[in-house]
Amino acid sequence: MLKSGGHIDRSTQVITVKGVSKSFGELHVLRGVDLHLFRGENLVVLGRSGTGKSVLIKLISGLLKPDTGTIEVLGEHVDELDEKALQQLRLKIGFSFQNSALYDSMTVRQNLEFPLVRNKRHLTRAEINHEVEDVADAVGLLHTINQMPSELSGGQRKRIGIARTLILRPEIMLYDEPTAGLDPITCIEINGLINEVQEKYKTSSIIITHDLACAKSVGDRIVMLLEGRFERQGSFDQIFDTEDERVKPFHDYNFIT
Amino acid sequence: MIKKIQRILIELANIHRFVMRFFREVFMPPYEFKEIIRQCYEVGWKSLPLISLTGFITGIVFTNQSRPSLAEFGATSWLPALISIAIIRALAPLVTALIASGKVGSQIGAELGSMKVTEQIDAMEVSGTNPFKFLVVSRVLATTISIPVLSCYTAAVGLLGAFLSVNAAENTSFRVYFDQVFEAVTFLDVFSLVLKAVVFGFTIGIVGCYQGYHSSKGTEGVGRAANWAVVMSMFLIFIEEILIVQIIQAMRA
Secondary structure (H helix, E strand, O other): OOOOOOOOEEEEEEEEEEEEEEEEOOEEEEEEEEEEEEEOOEEEEEEOOOOOHHHHHHHHOOOOOOOEEEEEEOOEEHHHOOHHHHHHHHOOEEEEOOOOOOOOOOOHHHHHHHHHHHHOOOOOHHHHHHHHHHHHHHOOOHHHOOOOHHHOOHHHHHHHHHHHHHOOOOOEEEEEOOOOOOOHHHHHHHHHHHHHHHHHHOOEEEEEEOOHHHHHHHOOEEEEEEOOEEEEEEOHHHHHOOOOOOOHHHHHHHHOO | OHHHHHHHHHHHHHHHHHHHHHHHHOOOOOOOHHHHHHHHHHHOHHHHHHHHHHHHHHHHHHHHHHHHHHHHOOOHHHHHHHHHHHHHHHHHHHHHHHHHHHHHHHHHHHHHHHHHHOOHHHHHHHOOOOHHHHHHHHHHHHHHHHHHHHHHHHHHHHHHHHHHHHHHHHOOOHHHHHHHHHHHOOHHHHHHHHHHHHHHHHHHHHHHHHHHHOOOOHHHHHHHHHHHHHHHHHHHHHHHHHHHHHHHHHHHO
8 A cells, every 4th residue: 555645756766775784893783785765655664673774774864884885865875975965965864863852952943943044044034934833833833832842742852853854845754763652642643744744745755663553654665674684575464474483573562462 | 901002092093083173174164153152152151150259269369378488588579479470370271271171171071972862963964064063163162262261361350369368468559469460470471371271272172072072872971971071171281281381481481
């Protein structure tokens, strides 16, 4: 089933990862990973904790460098770009962090306007305010705009974190565990928001999660990271139609226990 | 043992890279003037009450401690000259730097450390902002600008404190006291104060930022970053004090 209503352009890959490996000392996290993301697609990356899911999107956004392999984002090789070119490319990539990573010392409004003020210096104060209020409204939190991040709930922080990335109108969204630590109702709201973002802003997204309800709700395609490699990919039902002992407990824990 | 030496060498190389990156980025646009001014306010203005009290007490205590030695030779009239040289050449920059490394250095280390472990620095980077320029360059510039200003202020407050003590004990007038003070102080003394304060200010900023920017291991790492920012900057300040005194003595000769 296509969650994005058939807007996927399968002729255009916005992200292409080829043979990427990454180690931290003796710990080999990724071992020759291949991955692609089509324009308009929601791709879910499933896997156990510590299997390198977050490392993968940090490599894609250029926060980490791969040991081997290549990463192409919107036609540019991330690992070959200089600092300035990488910064320009990052404006087209939205990154929603697991713990939201809101700037504690700033209000919600200042958090939202921070990327805008720094990257679109030609905008007037009125235009900035309009943009900020527009994205705050898009995530349903316009009323919290003058609050500090410490005054927000976990779900609200996630929403503001997503809003902050949307303000630069990215083409690609990377979500790191968007529903981690949230109650089931808030999880449903966040899943809905991810789908709304894709509809409204026409983004292509990679969603890192181990929450199968989230994967089922937002994923057009799911890939499973096992022992540093993507060993399974397909729709939700295809992924879990297996007797593989590394995969089955995942499904059973989420839907049977 | 070899691994320990290897770790130290790697750390030194990282520090060298960090300092070089500062000098590379400080001259490159965009310039974060607003953030630098905000940091100057945090570092300078907010330290004023503490610096005022410390400088004032230092002036009084140093005068009271110096008086008996001079009194033995009947030379208490030299007190203003002695105090002014001691305060301007050594005490003002040193006291300011030590207070600032405790207050400002730990604050910078903890703030950046906390931002690092909660991925706020990564968030800045992926939103197209250079976090090094915004967080590190602005803070190091703020300490490098503010500490000399604070040191001059400490010297003035210290001299005022010393005047109260001299006036109470020797009945010296304000005008006579400051005539003697300015007679004893040379341009090189003021230059050494400013030079030391600039070097100390840079040290406090860069050490605090380095510790914070490279912190890890959660809240424990934040505490360690704040702690090391103070310990390292104080240690380096004393080393720099010795070196600058040698240079100034050579210039004086």
